[in-house]
Amino acid sequence: MYLGRPPWDTGVSPPELKRVLDEKPAGRALDVGCGTGTNLVTMAQYGWSVVGMDMAWLSVLRARAKLQKAGINARVIHGDVTGEPGLDQTFDLVLDIGCYHSLSPGGRKDYVSNLNRWLKSGGCYLLYAHRKDSDGAEHGVTDDDLELFKAFLDQCWREDSDERRPDGGGGRPATWACFVKPKQT
Numbered sequence: 001m002y003l004g005r006p007p008w009d010t011g012v013s014p015p016e017l018k019r020v021l022d023e024k025p026a027g028r029a030l031d032v033g034c035g036t037g038t039n040l041v042t043m044a045q046y047g048w049s050v051v052g053m054d055m056a057w058l059s060v061l062r063a064r065a066k067l068q069k070a071g072i073n074a075r076v077i078h079g080d081v082t083g084e085p086g087l088d089q090t091f092d093l094v095l096d097i098g099c100y101h102s103l104s105p106g107g108r109k110d111y112v113s114n115l116n117r118w119l120k121s122g123g124c125y126l127l128y129a130h131r132k133d134s135d136g137a138e139h140g141v142t143d144d145d146l147e148l149f150k151a152f153l154d155q156c157w158r159e160d161s162d163e164r165r166p167d168g169g170g171g172r173p174a175t176w177a178c179f180v181k182p183k184q185t
């Protein structure tokens with residue numbers, strides 16, 4: 001898809017991300033499936049120190065170029081979020097816009113275990129995912145998929161939408177969900 005301009009690559013960060021950035025003090029953020037880095041630039045502009053990761057080489061190269069052009073010094077890793085991408089940091093915010101929903105069941109299990117490792121206690125996980133329930137598409141999440149995160153995260157809010165969105169939803173029903181990892185006592 002990155003040989004051309006994929007439909008989700010709008011160059012605009014969604015308001016749901018900006019709302020979280022408005023509410024949280026800046027820290028360290030990881031964007032899993034970061035695409036061409038639009039949201040890395042936005043988070044950095046809010047004062048966050050950012051790391052991106054994507055398995056598509058072309059998107060990684062474009063993200064690095066976009067960050068450089070914006071004068072932002074950040075690491076963009078070419079890696080698989082379901083594997084061992086050589087990331088030993090922990091983060092105050094993990095963002096996923098459109099990556100988790102495309103993973104296989106096995107990949108989702110590995111992703112969840114990586115997420116648990118990468119997210120600091122007290123850290124926030126913000127997810128945008130297409131929903132599978134209504135149209136029988138191959139990718140997407142069900143309510144049960146979203147419930148899985150509650151095994152180790154507390155859900156702060158969830159918003160479902162059936163409308164065409166400017167952030168790449170492409171008319172698919174989609175869900176935003178925000179979780180926080182409980183602080184250890």
Ligand SMILES: C[S@@+](CC[C@H](N)C(=O)[O-])C[C@H]1O[C@@H](n2cnc3c(N)ncnc32)[C@H](O)[C@@H]1O
Binds near residue numbers: 033034035053054168
């Ligand atoms: C729908 S795109 C969204 C990109 C970006 N988050 C955005 O909002 O523009 C999903 C991205 O996830 C990446 N991706 C999918 N599976 C992945 C995996 N297992 N590891 C890393 N990246 C993955 C894809 O290459 C693609 O760039």
